[in-house]
Amino acid sequence: MNAAPVYLDAASAAPLHPVARQALLAALDDGWADPARLYGQARRARQLLDAAREAAAQALGVRADELSFTPSGTAAAHAAVLGGLAGRRRVGARLVHSAIEHSAVLHATERHVSAGGTAVSVPVDRLGRLDLDAWAAAVAAPGVALAALIGASHEVGTVQPVPTAAERCAEAGVPLYVDAAQLAGRAPLPAGWSVLSASAHKWGGPPGVGLLVVRKGTRWESPFPADERESGRTPGVVNLPAVVAAATSLRAATADAAAEAARLAPLVDRIRARVAAEVPDVEVVGDPVDRLPHLVTFSCLYVDGEALLHALDRRGFAVSSGSSCTSSTLRPSHVLEAMGVLSHGNVRVSLHRDTTEADVERFLAELPGIVADLRAEAGVIGL
Amino acid sequence: MSEPDETLDCRGQRCPLPVIQLARRLPELPVGAVVRVLADDPAAAVDIPAWCRMRGQEFLAAHPDAYDVRRIR
Numbered sequence: 452m453n454a455a456p457v458y459l460d461a462a463s464a465a466p467l468h469p470v471a472r473q474a475l476l477a478a479l480d481d482g483w484a485d486p487a488r489l490y491g492q493a494r495r496a497r498q499l500l501d502a503a504r505e506a507a508a509q510a511l512g513v514r515a516d517e518l519s520f521t522p523s524g525t526a527a528a529h530a531a532v533l534g535g536l537a538g539r540r541r542v543g544a545r546l547v548h549s550a551i552e553h554s555a556v557l558h559a560t561e562r563h564v565s566a567g568g569t570a571v572s573v574p575v576d577r578l579g580r581l582d583l584d585a586w587a588a589a590v591a592a593p594g595v596a597l598a599a600l601i602g603a604s605h606e607v608g609t610v611q612p613v614p615t616a617a618e619r620c621a622e623a624g625v626p627l628y629v630d631a632a633q634l635a636g637r638a639p640l641p642a643g644w645s646v647l648s649a650s651a652h653k654w655g656g657p658p659g660v661g662l663l664v665v666r667k668g669t670r671w672e673s674p675f676p677a678d679e680r681e682s683g684r685t686p687g688v689v690n691l692p693a694v695v696a697a698a699t700s701l702r703a704a705t706a707d708a709a710a711e712a713a714r715l716a717p718l719v720d721r722i723r724a725r726v727a728a729e730v731p732d733v734e735v736v737g738d739p740v741d742r743l744p745h746l747v748t749f750s751c752l753y754v755d756g757e758a759l760l761h762a763l764d765r766r767g768f769a770v771s772s773g774s775s776c777t778s779s780t781l782r783p784s785h786v787l788e789a790m791g792v793l794s795h796g797n798v799r800v801s802l803h804r805d806t807t808e809a810d811v812e813r814f815l816a817e818l819p820g821i822v823a824d825l826r827a828e829a830g831v832i833g834l
Numbered sequence: 835m836s837e838p839d840e841t842l843d844c845r846g847q848r849c850p851l852p853v854i855q856l857a858r859r860l861p862e863l864p865v866g867a868v869v870r871v872l873a874d875d876p877a878a879a880v881d882i883p884a885w886c887r888m889r890g891q892e893f894l895a896a897h898p899d900a901y902d903v904r905r906i907r
Contacts, residue, residue, distance in 0.1 A: 754850065774849075834858060
């Protein structure tokens with residue numbers, strides 16, 4: 452009964468990649484000095500930081516001087532939104548964003564609006580795909596300073612039509628910010644963006660490292676009190692050992708991304724098909740085709756999401772949920788709400804490089820019984 | 835808003851309880867009957883229309899903390 456735990460929440464944090472661990476340990480010995488100082492230890496730290504920036508930039512296909520390290524993916528998202536708006540304040544104070552952005556983007560949006568700016572939320576359809584007509588109209592309106600679009604939904608896996616959305620932005624002369632947290636290290640980045648953010652612990656890097664990329668020629672102004680660090684884009688000394696580990700693992704994950712996607716996507720398809728077939732009254736959500744290779748989400752009718760997470764945890768499965776009872780605010784996920792899909796009994800399963808077919812099979816074998824037990828306890832069988 | 839045939843007071847209940855109450859009661863009423871579910875859990879605004887879609891029932895209207903559903907099958 453005490454089978455090995457199965458971790459299926461890579462979209463929150465992927466297990467540390469082995470090369471990240473090696474790089475982190477080496478850099479703890481070698482990269483503790485302040486890279487901005489003028490002595491031997493500092494020069495060594497500066498070399499490590501420069502090499503990390505070069506490696507991360509190469510993995511993403513951008514210039515090294517366009518890339519800054521931040522204290523988290525959230526900090527990068529805040530900087531992307533507020534800095535993109537600040538850089539174009541002469542044009543206007545309007546932000547256009549999809550209804551399914553990450554909460555970090557929505558929190559930055561709230562700050563912008565409370566400071567007197569405006570924001571327009573563009574809807575998605577039942578599969579979580581951006582409404583491109585509404586997007587085109589929103590970005591073409593006067594006074595739009597910035598548009599923000601998540602590259603692929605972290606909650607339901609639907610890949611967004613970034614290239615087309617970017618074309619509409621370009622026609623309107625509006626820079627596009629893309630949150631690439633679920634794409635970096637897993638899938639090729641889409642074309643057409645001006646600002647991009649990512650988060651190291653999503654690809655197997657350590658927590659506490661984000662990436663902010665601002666393309667040459669983009670009007671972007673730091674929303675924070677600026678210093679000389681990271682081209683003035685993020686204040687404060689970076690956590691250099693973690694940055695080195697993040698860059699090393701991004702390079703490794705990017706090199707393996709195509710093979711990993713080819714391995715994981717069929718497992719995701721298997722989960723989608725088997726859950727729909729073997730768990731009664733379940734809604735498998737997100738686009739069935741245009742989706743992330745590692746993430747799948749479904750909702751079980753009449754089941755309490757928190758009870759389901761606990762029941763799965765007791766059987767050794769770590770997953771997350773967008774149900775309201777599992778959130779600190781007791782509100783359902785804004786993503787599920789925007790899609791108009793069932794929000795209770797929600798489970799998000801996200802796979803990673805250590806996930807095996809046997810893990811997935813064990814999950815699929817146990818899930819129907821766990822859901823049936825919870826429904827029997829609640830007396831909702833046959834409703 | 836027009837008067838429903840029956841009102842289910844699910845205020846104070848967390849999802850999925852309001853949806854479960856609706857699923858228990860609606861099939862007991864005649865086809866064409868309208869039930870109003872009073873629910874203050876924010877998830878009800880998403881889950882009651884979603885339940886109607888999954889069960890082929892008609893979601894009529896959302897009012898503040900109240901949702902009207904018609905049995906059509």
